[in-house]
Amino acid sequence: MSETIEPRKIVIDLKKLIVEPYTRKKEVKLSELKDYCAYPEDAEKILAKGEDPVIYEYYEYTPTEKPGNINFGLTIIYPGKIGKEYYMTKGHFHEKDAAEFYFCLKGKGLLLMQNKLGEVATIELEPGSLGYVPPGWGHRTINTGRGKFVFFFAYPSDAGHDYMLVKEKGFAKIVIEEAKTVKIIDNPRYQKLSQ
Ligand SMILES: [Fe+2]
Numbered sequence: 001m002s003e004t005i006e007p008r009k010i011v012i013d014l015k016k017l018i019v020e021p022y023t024r025k026k027e028v029k030l031s032e033l034k035d036y037c038a039y040p041e042d043a044e045k046i047l048a049k050g051e052d053p054v055i056y057e058y059y060e061y062t063p064t065e066k067p068g069n070i071n072f073g074l075t076i077i078y079p080g081k082i083g084k085e086y087y088m089t090k091g092h093f094h095e096k097d098a099a100e101f102y103f104c105l106k107g108k109g110l111l112l113m114q115n116k117l118g119e120v121a122t123i124e125l126e127p128g129s130l131g132y133v134p135p136g137w138g139h140r141t142i143n144t145g146r147g148k149f150v151f152f153f154a155y156p157s158d159a160g161h162d163y164m165l166v167k168e169k170g171f172a173k174i175v176i177e178e179a180k181t182v183k184i185i186d187n188p189r190y191q192k193l194s195q
Contacts, residue, residue: 005063019072022060024058024062025059028055030047030055031047037083038187043083055082057075058073059074061073064157067157070155070157071154072153074153077141079149085174085175086142086177088142092138092139092161092163093116093166094160094162096135096156096158096160099132101131101133101153102130104126104127104131104151105127106147106149108124109125109143109144110123110141110175112142113140116136138171144175169190170187170189170191171190
C-alpha cells in the first residue's frame with residue numbers, strides 16, 4: 001500500500017503560539033498530570049479547591065506514521081508549581097530508537113532525560129538553544145521560569161510513545177523550587193527500572 005504525502009507549508013505562529021494547520025491539539029490539565037507528580041498530595045489539594053489548571057498544551061503536525069516522515073509541533077508549558085515541583089510535561093520514552101529535538105523559542109526551562117540504565121542528563125533551555133534527545137533517552141521538559149516556556153519539537157513519525165514507564169516508575173530526578181532557586185533533586189517516588 002502506498003501513501004502519498006503532499007509537500008506543504010506550515011506556519012509556526014510565535015505571537016498566537018499555534019501551528020497552522022495542525023493535526024492534533026492537546027491540553028494537559030492537572031487532573032491528568034497528577035499521577036506523574038512527585039507530590040500528588042499537593043496536586044490533590046489544588047483539585048479539592050475545584051481548580052484544574054492547564055499545565056501544558058501542544059499543537060502537532062503529523063503527516064503520517066509512515067517511517068521516513070517527521071512529526072513536529074509547538075509545546076507551551078505554563079508557569080507554576082504543584083507544591084514545590086515546577087509545571088512539567090508527563091515525559092515519555094519512544095518505543096523505537098528515535099531521537100527528538102527541542103528548540104526553545106520563549107521562556108526558560110529544563111530538558112530532563114534518563115536512559116534505561118537510570119543515567120540522568122539535564123540541559124537548560126532558553127530562546128535560541130536546542131536540546132538534542134538521543135535515541136533511548138526518556139524525556140520531560142520543565143518550566144523553571146516566570147512566563148510561558150515555549151519550544152518547537154520534531155521527531156521521527158514512527159517513534160511511538162511509552163508513557164506508562166514514566167507513570168509507573170517516574171524519573172530519577174525531579175525539578176523543584178527551594179529558597180527561590182531551581183533545584184534538581186532525587187525523586188522520592190522513583191522506582192528503579194530493575195525493581
Ligand atoms: Fe518524544
